[in-house]
Every structure is written in structure tokens, then in C-alpha cells.
Amino acid sequence: MxxxxxxxxxxxxxxxxxxxxxxxxxxxxxxxxxxxxxxxxxxxxxxxxxxxxxxxxxxxxxxxxxxxxxxxxxxxxxxxxxxxxxxxxxxxxxxxxxxxxxxxxxxxxxxxxxxxxxxxxxxxxxxxxxxxxxxxxxxxxxxxxxxxxxxxxxxxxxxxxxxxxxxxxRPRYPVDARDQRALTERFLAAALHGDMAALLDTLAADVTLVADSGGHAKAPRRTIEGVDKVSRFLEAVGPDAPAGLVAEFTVLNGAPGVYVHGPEGPYAAMLLEFEDGLVRRIYLVNNPGKLGHLAG
Missing domain, CATH: 1.20.140 (Butyryl-CoA Dehydrogenase, subunit A; domain 3)
Incomplete structure (x- = not known):
């Protein structure tokens, strides 16, 4: 050739x-x-x-x-x-x-x-x-x-x-794509407005949160389990975040998620898994080395 x-x-x-x-x-x-x-x-x-x-x-x-x-x-x-x-x-x-x-x-x-x-x-x-x-x-x-x-x-x-x-x-949580978006937007709105009652309404009792910072950002180093611990973590995240951040709905890896970015570029990405109309698992990535390709 x-x-x-x-x-x-x-x-x-x-x-x-x-x-x-x-x-x-x-x-x-x-x-x-x-x-x-x-x-x-x-x-x-x-x-x-x-x-x-x-x-x-x-x-x-x-x-x-x-x-x-x-x-x-x-x-x-x-x-x-x-x-x-x-x-x-x-x-x-x-x-x-x-x-x-x-x-x-x-x-x-x-x-x-x-x-x-x-x-x-x-x-x-x-x-x-x-x-x-x-x-x-x-x-x-x-x-x-x-x-x-x-x-x-x-x-x-x-x-x-x-x-x-x-x-x-392999987990099997069949959820309609439109329902996924609606649930993600409910979760995002509750988190952005600090409405803990509304946020709790989106979370399953056995919800888990796994965070990957690679040691380069503030994040739990072990999986957080249970609605009380996960909601407390999410409530504490807001006040520590830099000013000027924007959070928006997105689709990552075939799943609904949240992309957070600000004047300095990508800040975090969050992917959600659902079961019975509730958030069952949250994946939080705020390792800067894993977010650069999301810019723009």
C-alpha cells in the first residue's frame, strides 16, 4: 500500500x-x-x-x-x-x-x-x-x-x-432514558439549591458513593454507604467548592451525569446509577488528571 x-x-x-x-x-x-x-x-x-x-x-x-x-x-x-x-x-x-x-x-x-x-x-x-x-x-x-x-x-x-x-x-437496573434524565435533573436541582429534603427523596436507602481524586483533590478515600452518610457528604461539598462553578446535566459513558466546571476548567464529573426510581450509586471523579478531556 x-x-x-x-x-x-x-x-x-x-x-x-x-x-x-x-x-x-x-x-x-x-x-x-x-x-x-x-x-x-x-x-x-x-x-x-x-x-x-x-x-x-x-x-x-x-x-x-x-x-x-x-x-x-x-x-x-x-x-x-x-x-x-x-x-x-x-x-x-x-x-x-x-x-x-x-x-x-x-x-x-x-x-x-x-x-x-x-x-x-x-x-x-x-x-x-x-x-x-x-x-x-x-x-x-x-x-x-x-x-x-x-x-x-x-x-x-x-x-x-x-x-x-x-x-x-452485573447489576441490572432498567430505567427509561427519559426517566433517567428527569431523575438526574431532580438530583442536580436539589443539590444546587441545598434542598436536603428534596435530595433525600432522590436517594435509595442503600445508596453508595465512590470518589476518585487520586489524592489530588478533597474526596473520601473509601466508599460511603447509606443515605445518611452520602447525604451528609453531598451537603458538605457545596460550601467547600470554589466560586463560579457551573453544574449541568450531561451523558457520560452511556449514563446520565453531572459535569461541574468553572473559570479554570473542569472541576468534577458525577455519574449516577438508578434502581426503582432512586439513585442507588454515585460515582464522583474529581481527579484533575481525569477531567481535562471534558473541557470545551
Whole structure:
């Protein structure tokens, strides 16, 4: 292939490659680095070995992401407080048009949800790769086997283990998208106006709050459980916040959320999970290193 054709092919699949890498790694910068690192390998590839450019590029990115996952295992041991994926607008993680046949927008959004990304943290790197390629992007077992350098029976075993693990632990809280927005806006209005009675009306009795500051901002270093403790934390957050902040409804990782920003840029992002019309889980990200891509 000529250099311009190589670049055109790479760019045509870039959104798909980022979608794979982000689901594998949960970090925007890491996913972008992996996609960038795929370019020299793609441009130097033996063209006689490239039967399907998309599959070849996915193989490169998957293997690079697996290597990076293994590197991250040791870093997580020294991370301050809980670790959460970087919140990301859903449309940024490979729209359905770039995915293989059968992987529709709803499925793509589901596989990038916080609930799923956090569950995948307990999978091995190979199990995670198989789950992402199979469940999110609908790749066949022959393609996945080639991407991982494994035989098909081994890949099928990995898929069974990953699927069983996810099914056993995956929360199921079906809530209509319009109801999700209405509930989020009720939660946001109550929090902004300091209306604790209204705020309590939005929270489940067993609500939990998980915060990720990475030690760079004020946040609890352990999960807060129960409506009393969570509401007290939310009540205390307001007075400590800088002046000039704006909080608005947004959609992150396929879920309703709140984006907080001010004159100096992004301040925090909050994602919500619901059950029976109430907020059951709150994810708060105020680690500055995980918010820069939300600016603008």
C-alpha cells in the first residue's frame, strides 16, 4: 500500500481502535497512546500478511492494550483511594457506524458503562480483551484468536469465563432514558439549591458513593454507604467548592451525569446509577488528571 492509503486506512478505523483501547484500559490518555503507538507498527507491517486491515489494526491495538494493562497492575497498588475509569462522552467511544455488523449503539453504550468497566477490572487481561472484542464489537472467534495469538478453543474458554463472571455480578437496573434524565435533573436541582429534603427523596436507602481524586483533590478515600452518610457528604461539598462553578446535566459513558466546571476548567464529573426510581450509586471523579478531556 502507498503511504497515503496506509494513513487513510488507519484514520478510517481510528474511532473503532480508540473504542477498543478505552474499554480495555479505562483511561483516555492511555487509549490515545495505544492508538498512536499502533501507527508505526501498521505502517511497517508486511503487506503480504494483511488480509483484513481492520482486523490487523484491532490485533495491534489489543496486544498493546494488554501489555499496558499488565503494567498498570502494579501502579494501581499505590493509587490513592478508589480508582474509577475516566468519564467520557459516549459518542467518543466508537459510534455504531464504525463497529462491525451486529454491534449497535445500545450495546456499545452498555459495554462502556461504569458498571461494566469496573466489573472488567476483575478479569484477567486476556479475558478482558475477549469480552471487549466479542461483546462490544461483535468479532468472531477466529478474528479474536488471531488478535490474541491463541487457538479458538482457548478463546472460547476465555469468553465463557468472562461472560459468566460478568453475568453473575452485573447489576441490572432498567430505567427509561427519559426517566433517567428527569431523575438526574431532580438530583442536580436539589443539590444546587441545598434542598436536603428534596435530595433525600432522590436517594435509595442503600445508596453508595465512590470518589476518585487520586489524592489530588478533597474526596473520601473509601466508599460511603447509606443515605445518611452520602447525604451528609453531598451537603458538605457545596460550601467547600470554589466560586463560579457551573453544574449541568450531561451523558457520560452511556449514563446520565453531572459535569461541574468553572473559570479554570473542569472541576468534577458525577455519574449516577438508578434502581426503582432512586439513585442507588454515585460515582464522583474529581481527579484533575481525569477531567481535562471534558473541557470545551
Amino acid at each position: 502507498a503511504d497515503d492509503v496506509l494513513l487513510e486506512t488507519y484514520q478510517a478505523h481510528r474511532a473503532l481502535l480508540f473504542g477498543v483501547a478505552y474499554r480495555m484500559l479505562g483511561r483516555v490518555a492511555d487509549a490515545e497512546d495505544v492508538v498512536q503507538d499502533a501507527w508505526p507498527r501498521w505502517s511497517a507491517a508486511d503487506r503480504s500478511e494483511v488480509r483484513d486491515p481492520r482486523a490487523y489494526l484491532v490485533r495491534i491495538v489489543t496486544r498493546l492494550a494488554i501489555d499496558r494493562l499488565r503494567e498498570h497492575a502494579t501502579r494501581r497498588e499505590t493509587y490513592v483511594g478508589p480508582w474509577l475509569p475516566e468519564p467520557l462522552p459516549t459518542d467518543a467511544v466508537a459510534p455504531a457506524a464504525t463497529a462491525p455488523d451486529g454491534a449497535d449503539r445500545a450495546l456499545l453504550a452498555d459495554t462502556v458503562s461504569y458498571a461494566v468497566l469496573l466489573l472488567m477490572e476483575s478479569l484477567s487481561p486476556l479475558e478482558r480483551a475477549v469480552f471487549v472484542l466479542r461483546e462490544a464489537f461483535g468479532l468472531g472467534y477466529p478474528e479474536i484468536a488471531e488478535a490474541l495469538g491463541r487457538d479458538q478453543p482457548a478463546v472460547r474458554q476465555l469468553a465463557v469465563r468472562a461472560r459468566r463472571h460478568m453475568a453473575e455480578r
